[in-house]
Amino acid sequence: DAGVIQSPRHEVTEMGQEVTLRCKPISGHDYLFWYRQTMMRGLELLIYFNNNVPIDDSGMPEDRFSAKMPNASFSTLKIQPSEPRDSAVYFCASSLAGEGYGYTFGSGTRLTVV
Amino acid sequence: GENVEQHPSTLSVQEGDSAVIKCTYSDSASNYFPWYKQELGKRPQLIIDIRSNVGEKKDQRIAVTLNKTAKHFSLHITETQPEDSAVYFCAVGGDDKIIFGKGTRLHILP
Numbered sequence: 728d729a730g731v732i733q734s735p736r737h738e739v740t741e742m743g744q745e746v747t748l749r750c751k752p753i754s755g756h757d758y759l760f761w762y763r764q765t766m767m768r769g770l771e772l773l774i775y776f777n778n779n780v781p782i783d784d785s786g787m788p789e790d791r792f793s794a795k796m797p798n799a800s801f802s803t804l805k806i807q808p809s810e811p812r813d814s815a816v817y818f819c820a821s822s823l824a825g826e827g828y829g830y831t832f833g834s835g836t837r838l839t840v841v
Numbered sequence: 842g843e844n845v846e847q848h849p850s851t852l853s854v855q856e857g858d859s860a861v862i863k864c865t866y867s868d869s870a871s872n873y874f875p876w877y878k879q880e881l882g883k884r885p886q887l888i889i890d891i892r893s894n895v896g897e898k899k900d901q902r903i904a905v906t907l908n909k910t911a912k913h914f915s916l917h918i919t920e921t922q923p924e925d926s927a928v929y930f931c932a933v934g935g936d937d938k939i940i941f942g943k944g945t946r947l948h949i950l951p
Binding site for chain 1: 886941942944
C-alpha cells in the first residue's frame with residue numbers, strides 16, 4: 728500500500744480564495760482524521776470520520792471550514808474563504824478500528840495564505 | 842474533553858545520555874497512549890504505544906511507562922544518538938480518536 732496520500736503537498740493562495748485539500752486513506756482503514764499543525768497550537772484535531780460518516784467536527788475552527796468523505800477512498804477539507812491565519816500544515820491520517828488506533832499520517836499539505 | 846500536557850517543550854541531552862519526556866492527561870477513561878516522532882518537514886510517525894492494562898513497554902532503546910492512578914506517562918530514550926533529534930508528541934486515546942500533546946523538541950548534542 729502507498730500509505731495515506733495527500734494532495735497538494737504545497738498550496739499558496741490569496742486571501743479570500745477557496746482552498747481544497749485532498750486525502751486518500753489506506754485501503755481498508757475505516758477511520759479518517761484531519762489535523763492542523765502550527766507552532767503555536769501543535770497538532771489540532773479538526774474532524775474525523777468513521778465509515779465515511781463525520782463523527783466529531785467540534786475541532787473545526789469556523790464555518791469557513793468544511794470536510795466531506797463521499798466514499799471510503801477519498802476525503803476533502805475545504806476552506807472558503809481562506810484567511811492568512813489558516814496558514815498551517817494540514818495532515819490527514821487513517822486507522823483501522825481494533826488495531827490499536829495506530830494512525831498512519833499522510834505527508835501533509837503546507838498551506839500558505841497571503 | 843481530554844487535556845494533554847507535555848513537558849518539557851525543549852530538551853537538550855548529550856549524545857549517549859538518556860532523555861525523558863513526560864505527559865499528563867485528564868480523562869480517566871483514556872486507555873491508549875502512543876508516542877510519535879516527527880522529523881523536520883516530515884509526517885509524525887508512531888514509535889511506541891501502550892495500553893492501560895500495561896505499566897511499561899520497551900522496544901530497544903525506547904520505553905514507555907504509564908501510571909494510570911496519577912494519569913501520567915513517560916517516554917524514555919536511552920543511549921541517545923544524533924538521529925534521535927526530532928519533535929516527540931505524546932497522545933491519549935479513548936474510544937476512537939487521539940489527542941496530542943504540544944510536543945517536545947529533542948536536541949542531541951555532540
